[in-house]
Amino acid sequence: MxxxxxxxxxxxxxxxxxxxxxxxxxxxxxxxxxxxxxxxxxxxxxxxxxxxxxxxxxxxxxxxxxxxxxxxxxxxxxxxxxxxxxxxxxxxxxxxxxxxxxxxxxxxxxxxxxxxxxxxxxxxxxxxxxxxxxxxxxxxxxxxxxxxxxxxxxxxxxxxxxxxxxxxxxxxxxxxxxxxxxxxxxxxxxxxxxxxxxxxxxxxxxxxxxxxxxxxxxxASFLGEANILENLGCDLELVSTQPPGTFSMIRPERICLLPGDKTKRADAGQRQSVTGTVDDMIYAGPLRKYRVRVGNNLLMVREHVASGQQIFRPGDEVRLEWLRSDIRFVAA
Structure with missing residues (x-):
């Protein structure tokens, strides 16, 4: 005390x-x-x-x-x-x-x-x-x-x-x-x-x-970065029923950033995708960190820097994809 x-x-x-x-x-x-x-x-x-x-x-x-x-x-x-x-x-x-x-x-x-x-x-x-x-x-x-x-x-x-x-x-x-x-x-x-x-x-x-x-x-927010999937301006079909009183969450490194006109993948049925606009890109040595505006929310995306990788700039229209199985439900 x-x-x-x-x-x-x-x-x-x-x-x-x-x-x-x-x-x-x-x-x-x-x-x-x-x-x-x-x-x-x-x-x-x-x-x-x-x-x-x-x-x-x-x-x-x-x-x-x-x-x-x-x-x-x-x-x-x-x-x-x-x-x-x-x-x-x-x-x-x-x-x-x-x-x-x-x-x-x-x-x-x-x-x-x-x-x-x-x-x-x-x-x-x-x-x-x-x-x-x-x-x-x-x-x-x-x-x-x-x-x-x-x-x-x-x-x-x-x-x-x-x-x-x-x-x-x-x-x-x-x-x-x-x-x-x-x-x-x-x-x-x-x-x-x-x-x-x-x-x-x-x-x-x-x-x-x-x-x-x-x-x-x-x-989820204190230990690392977490994207809470709310106020996206679109409906997401979740991999399972969301328990009451919880939020759906995904980690930034689980999201794949693609050009807005990119053809959907063959396993699209296992994935979810939303479109957005790049708000900011931060170069951090081995990583690039993106903030992407989707609806009323900003989603964080983190990807490892690789040779030949496409780099997106603020204002670019992009598509964000992730596996449905990577969604987690967390209590309020």
Whole structure:
């Protein structure tokens, strides 16, 4: 609770041993508060928190023996890389010889053996992130908590660190809970994703299932881009009866963009098509993104750039086609 406001409500969640679970949501959805409850920095006003079947709701954070990586890395600025890694082992009373052996092993694993005597200020952002991960993992914690771990890195470094984190999780097999607002990061790293909204869980599933079969309009629009097929100015014959209280939806990459006078395909009976006018085209390296006005709506189309591909410009009349089986029904 923050005053009269409940930051997290009716939350029931099980994290499986060894899995990588990501909590995803917009600002104010309750994802960070959930992580703070797991870390012991916040106490629940109701309910319980169990780790390996034991209640830790009343256990302070410093006694939970968890690994935590913050967005700011939280490295000790006055200690070298080696000393940053030795510190949590000293606090656990591990002898010097074992400390040295563990530090050397993990420095090699995160490719920082040559940087062990540097101060954090002498490292790049990606190197600091590796030190933070190594420090969280070195004591073999039962749970690893990641709070927006890649938020301070540029795009290229984020992509590199996503690969590194995924590799580290595979090697160490530690149960990991990550909080992020970055959809690509969640899809890349996770075994399962929890999508939160206004303090509650909206949907929990694998990345593939969440993206392909979102349960609600919110999930469909938050996780990737979604075209809600309403106000098109024409009737669409759906592949099955649309459940009451739902919207029909299709992902932008499932739509094929064709010239307006293009002959219909041989499998036209399995497809739907509408005509529209290109409103905008955005070139994004490997992709072209189109906004096409159809009736009173703008539909997003995303296609991979290929040699010899026809490029449409604003004002062009086009036909949009998709397989009927690619339509999904989502709750309001």
């Amino acid at each position: 923050y005053g009269p406001v409940a930051a997290v409500r009716d939350l029931s969640l099980t994290v499986h041993r060894g899995e990588f679970l990501t909590i995803l949501g917009p600002s104010g959805s309750g994802k960070t508060t959930t992580l703070m409850l797991l870390a012991g920095f916040e106490a629940p006003t109701k309910g319980d928190i169990l780790i390996a079947g034991k209640s830790v709701a009343a256990v302070p954070s410093y006694r939970r023996d968890q690994g935590i990586v913050f967005q700011s890395y939280a490295l000790f600025p006055h200690l070298t890389v080696r000393r940053n890694l030795e510190f949590p082992l000293e606090m656990r009373g591990i002898k010097a010889a074992e400390r040295t052996a563990r530090v050397n092993r993990i420095l090699e694993r995160v490719h920082l053996s040559d940087f062990c005597d540097r101060m954090p200020s002498q490292l790049s952002g990606g190197q600091q992130q590796r030190v933070a991960l190594a420090r969280a993992l070195i004591a073999d914690p039962p749970v690893l908590l990641l709070d927006e771990p890649l938020g301070a890195l540029d795009r290229n470094l984020r992509e590199q660190m996503q690969v590194e984190i995924k590799s580290l999780h595979k090697d160490f097999g530690i149960t990991t809970v990550c909080v992020t607002h970055d959809q690509e990061e969640a899809l890349t790293l996770s075994d399962r994703i929890v999508v939160m909204r206004e303090g509650r869980i909206e949907q929990t599933d694998t990345p593939e299932a969440l993206y392909d079969r979102p349960a609600s309009r919110f999930v």
